[in-house]
Amino acid sequence: MSARAFMQSHWQRASQRERRGLLLAAAVLGAALVWWLALASALALWRSAPAQHRQLDGQLQHMLALQAQARTLQALPMPDAAAARRALDAALQALGSDAKVSTQGERLSVTFQGVTPQALAQTLSASRQNAHRVAAEAHLKRNGALWDGTLVFTLPAS
Numbered sequence: 037m038s039a040r041a042f043m044q045s046h047w048q049r050a051s052q053r054e055r056r057g058l059l060l061a062a063a064v065l066g067a068a069l070v071w072w073l074a075l076a077s078a079l080a081l082w083r084s085a086p087a088q089h090r091q092l093d094g095q096l097q098h099m100l101a102l103q104a105q106a107r108t109l110q111a112l113p114m115p116d117a118a119a120a121r122r123a124l125d126a127a128l129q130a131l132g133s134d135a136k137v138s139t140q141g142e143r144l145s146v147t148f149q150g151v152t153p154q155a156l157a158q159t160l161s162a163s164r165q166n167a168h169r170v171a172a173e174a175h176l177k178r179n180g181a182l183w184d185g186t187l188v189f190t191l192p193a194s
Contacts, residue, residue, distance in 0.1 A: 114168060117192045123167035124189060130158040142191045143172075149184045156183050163189065 176185035
């Protein structure tokens with residue numbers, strides 16, 4: 037006897053009260069299954085949406101601030117090659133007289149030893165503000181409380 041035939045014969049022998057109970061149990065199981073598969077995950081997503089929205093708004097505000105900063109920097113007049121080199125040389129004064137400067141085309145390399153963190157920070161800040169140059173490469177090594185290394189800047193085309 038197949039399972040379907042067994043179920044049909046059992047259904048036929050069941051009283052009206054048993055049939056209603058089985059239908060009610062099947063309805064409850066079906067509702068629980070629909071809740072578990074469809075509604076619970078959607079409800080959880082709906083509950084977490086305000087927090088995600090606040091987080092995305094924060095990221096958007098940060099990106100807009102970065103965009104405004106980039107536009108401000110793009111609007112600054114760019115110095116020509118000679119002016120950029122003079123401003124960069126002035127910024128490199130904080131590294132001291134032992135710093136060695138070499139130029140290859142549009143790349144200016146500065147090698148230094150035993151520089152204080154304040155002098156290094158002052159040099160990098162001054163190069164960015166006055167010469168509109170950020171080091172394209174930086175190879176730094178801490179030597180106790182001092183720093184050794186090489187900074188490479190890209191100069192504008194002459």
